[in-house]
Amino acid sequence: ALLPALGGRVFLTTGRTGLAAFAGLRDLWFLVRSVDAPGPPRPPRMEVLLDRGPFTLDGERELLSRHRIDVLVTKDSGGEATAPKLAAAREAGVPVVVVRRPPVPEGVPVVSGPGEAARWVREAHARRRPPGDPHVSG
Incomplete structure (x- = not known):
């Protein structure tokens, strides 16, 4: 407009x-x-x-x-x-x-950079695996 x-x-x-x-x-x-x-x-x-x-x-x-x-x-x-x-x-x-960017939908994680994004992915992956699963790597 x-x-x-x-x-x-x-x-x-x-x-x-x-x-x-x-x-x-x-x-x-x-x-x-x-x-x-x-x-x-x-x-x-x-x-x-x-x-x-x-x-x-x-x-x-x-x-x-x-x-x-x-x-x-x-x-x-x-x-x-x-x-x-x-x-x-x-x-x-x-x-x-x-x-402007659209607002981030509620419940969607927001990170401040690549390092934080990689950490979030590792943690999310670990949360989805059962404890002791040998496929979880650090």
Whole structure:
């Protein structure tokens, strides 16, 4: 709902599965960057850029300029991978819309990093095995 007031040329980096939310925006043009080709539903006026990061600040600057991007839509991925495009947008004065992550469903474990995730998997695996099972490893 925010986009028409922010710009007409959108750099959309929410991933290929998030395009349905933008499919009805017929007056905007989208540059969609994703790892895999998006399927329908999707915006009618768009160009797809299949690419995988990491992306550089210089590369993101050039992309915004070449495609005359005037608004960036990205998702809150929780990592540093978005830093170059956010910095390039800030430098160019391009407004940014950040799509929040959906809330974590109740009862779903949340971990803070790979080490904690590996520990959780080992512990969950151990809880599923009967005591003394020789297939449990540390």
